[in-house]
Amino acid sequence: MPGKGEAVVVALGGNALAPAAENVTIFDQFRHTRESLGSVIELAREGWRVVIVHGNGPQVGDELLRNELAADVLPEQPLGVLVAATAGWIGYMIQQSLENGLRSAGLDRKVVTQVTQVVIDPEAAESREPTKFIGRALREEQAERLRAAGWDVRRDSKGILRRVVASPTPLEIVEKETIRKLIEEDVIVIAAGGGGIPVYRHPSLGLEGFDAVVDKDLAAALLGCEIGASTLLMLTDVDAVYRDFGTEHARTIGHLSLPEARALLGTRQLGRGSMRPKVEAGVRFLEAGGDRVLIAQLDKGIGALQGTAGTEITEE
Numbered sequence: 001m002p003g004k005g006e007a008v009v010v011a012l013g014g015n016a017l018a019p020a021a022e023n024v025t026i027f028d029q030f031r032h033t034r035e036s037l038g039s040v041i042e043l044a045r046e047g048w049r050v051v052i053v054h055g056n057g058p059q060v061g062d063e064l065l066r067n068e069l070a071a072d073v074l075p076e077q078p079l080g081v082l083v084a085a086t087a088g089w090i091g092y093m094i095q096q097s098l099e100n101g102l103r104s105a106g107l108d109r110k111v112v113t114q115v116t117q118v119v120i121d122p123e124a125a126e127s128r129e130p131t132k133f134i135g136r137a138l139r140e141e142q143a144e145r146l147r148a149a150g151w152d153v154r155r156d157s158k159g160i161l162r163r164v165v166a167s168p169t170p171l172e173i174v175e176k177e178t179i180r181k182l183i184e185e186d187v188i189v190i191a192a193g194g195g196g197i198p199v200y201r202h203p204s205l206g207l208e209g210f211d212a213v214v215d216k217d218l219a220a221a222l223l224g225c226e227i228g229a230s231t232l233l234m235l236t237d238v239d240a241v242y243r244d245f246g247t248e249h250a251r252t253i254g255h256l257s258l259p260e261a262r263a264l265l266g267t268r269q270l271g272r273g274s275m276r277p278k279v280e281a282g283v284r285f286l287e288a289g290g291d292r293v294l295i296a297q298l299d300k301g302i303g304a305l306q307g308t309a310g311t312e313i314t315e316e
Contacts (some may be wrong), residue, residue: 005017005047005049006048006049006229006230006231007049007050007051007183007224007227007228007229007230007231008043008048008049008050008218008229008230008231008232008233009051009053009098009221009223009224009227009229009231009232009233009235010039010043010050010053010220010233010235010301011042011053011054011216011217011220011232011233011234011235011281012036012052012053012054012055012094012235012298013055013057013216013235013236013237014054014056014057014058014059014060014090014194014216015055015057015237016032016055016057016059016236016237016298017029017030017031017033017036017054017059018032018058018059018062018092018136019237019253021059022137023136023282024058025179028112029041029059029093030093030097031292031295033093033094033097034097034100034101034289034300035298036193036235036298037094037101038101038299038301039222039235039298039299039300039301039302039314040052040098040101040188040301041098041101041102041105041107041303042301042302042304043106043301044102044105044109045105045107046187048184049183049184049186049227050186050188051054051183051189051190051191051223051224051227051229052094052187052188052189052190052191052192053097053190053192053193053195053216053219053220053223054090054091054094054190054193054194054216055130055194055195056083056086056087056090056134056193056194056195056213056216057133057134057135057213057217058134058135059086059194060086060092060134060135060194060213060296061081061084061134061135061136061162061163062135062136063077063082063085063206063309064082064134064135065084065135065261066073066269067138068149070118070192072245073243076119076140077096078211079165079210079211079213079288080197080198080199080210080212081105081210081214083194083195083196083198083213084115084197086095086193086194087115087116087142087193087196088113088115088193089196089257090114090153090193090194091115091190091193092111092242094113094190095111095112095190096112098110098111098188098190108157109186109187109188109255110186110187110188111187111188111189111190112182112187112188112189112190113176113189113190113191113273114178114179114182114189115193115197116174116175116191116192116193116196117175117196117197117199117207118171118172118173118174118177118192118195118196118197118214118219118222119170119171119172119174119199119200119207120167120168120169120171120198120199120200120210120214121168121200121202122168122210123172124152124168124169124213126166126167126168126169127145127166127174127200127210127212128166129166129167130152130164130165130166131164131166131167131232132161132164132165132166132167132213132215133154133156133162134164134165134213135162136162136164137160137161137302138153138161138162138163138231138244139161140161144163145151145162146163148216149217150164151163151164152164152175160257163188163245164174165211165212165213166211166212166213167212167213167214167215168198168210168212168214169197170195170196170214170215170218170219171220171275172226172271173191173192173196173219173222173226174199174207174221174225175191176226177219179191179223179227180226180228181240184241189225190224190237191223192214192216192220194213194214194221195207195213195214195215195216195218197218198210198211198212198214200215201264202235203234203272204288205300208315215277215278215281217277217278217281218277218280218284220232220234220281220282221281221282221284221285221290223286224285224290225284225285225288225289230290230291230292231291231292231293232281232285232290232292232293232294233294233296233301233304233305234278234281234282234293234294234295234300235296235301236278236295236296236297236298237295237297237298237299237301237307238297238302239252240252240253240254240273240295240296240297240311241253241264241270241275241278241295241311242257242269242275243264243269244269245269245275248314249301252311253311253313254311254312255277255311255313255314256311256312256313256316257288257313257314257315257316258283258286258313258314258316261279261282261286261313262283263295264279265279265280265283275280275295278295279295279313281293282313283313286314286315291314291315292312292313292314293312293314294299294310294311295310295313296309296310296311296313297309297310
């Protein structure tokens with residue numbers, strides 16, 4: 001398995017740390033975090049330079065709910081600021097858990113969390129159209145209350161009622177050079193948390209925040225391209241990419257070439273909010289010069305790298 005000195009971007013789903021169907025506490029999230037990092041520790045043991053990108057869908061939904069519950073006491077914070085807040089505390093959770101795991105494994109690697117801004121186009125259609133599920137499962141009465149307040153609420157691919165917000169395409173990682181320098185020093189970097197904080201370039205003010213949530217897989221692909229990573233590893237709660245997912249004809253896909261992945265994106269076989277962003281991220285990563293994309297279950301990261309688990313996407 002290659003790795004010595006090569007860079008890999010590992011994308012962890014926010015649902016891995018706080019499953020949307022569970023009423024998890026912060027202590028549960030620490031436990032889930034510890035359980036999710038086995039593959040990262042093995043990557044460190046193999047000598048990979050590692051960047052971790054994590055989702056924040058359930059967590060940022062919780063922050064919105066806290067906002068609303070405290071609205072008569074404290075000023076509400078905008079969604080972009082809440083993305084930054086979750087990037088900070090989830091980063092702390094992953095950083096502490098990973099440092100402890102590395103120490104237990106006898107590995108001397110430093111870990112740092114970089115709060116990361118991601119440039120988007122505020123005028124693009126996807127910056128206005130709600131497509132990204134966030135937050136925990138909602139009861140019907142909660143969903144009606146949120147709809148009345150102007151939120152979009154729909155059922156996700158698992159049938160769970162959740163909020164839906166805009167998810168603009170990431171165009172540039174503002175802190176990419178800092179991240180590149182850190183991994184060159186063998187530091188494991190947690191970056192683009194929650195997909196990064198959406199910002200846009202104002203002609204006179206400079207960087208300005210934008211209220212949306214960037215897809216963490218697309219952000220991970222972009223970051224991987226900008227720092228010269230060879231591999232993009234997306235760890236999720238599904239064991240592989242499937243054809244006809246959710247039907248009696250569903251079957252796993254072990255390998256896709258880049259043309260095959262592009263063709264699959266042109267069908268309706270991938271859910272827009274589930275596996276589609278992962279395959280799309282993989283295509284973008286390979287088109288920009290990446291070598292290999294792997295999509296696998298959370299505990300099968302090393303198996304995916306060894307070719308025994310998940311789905312691999314390569315140029316040919």
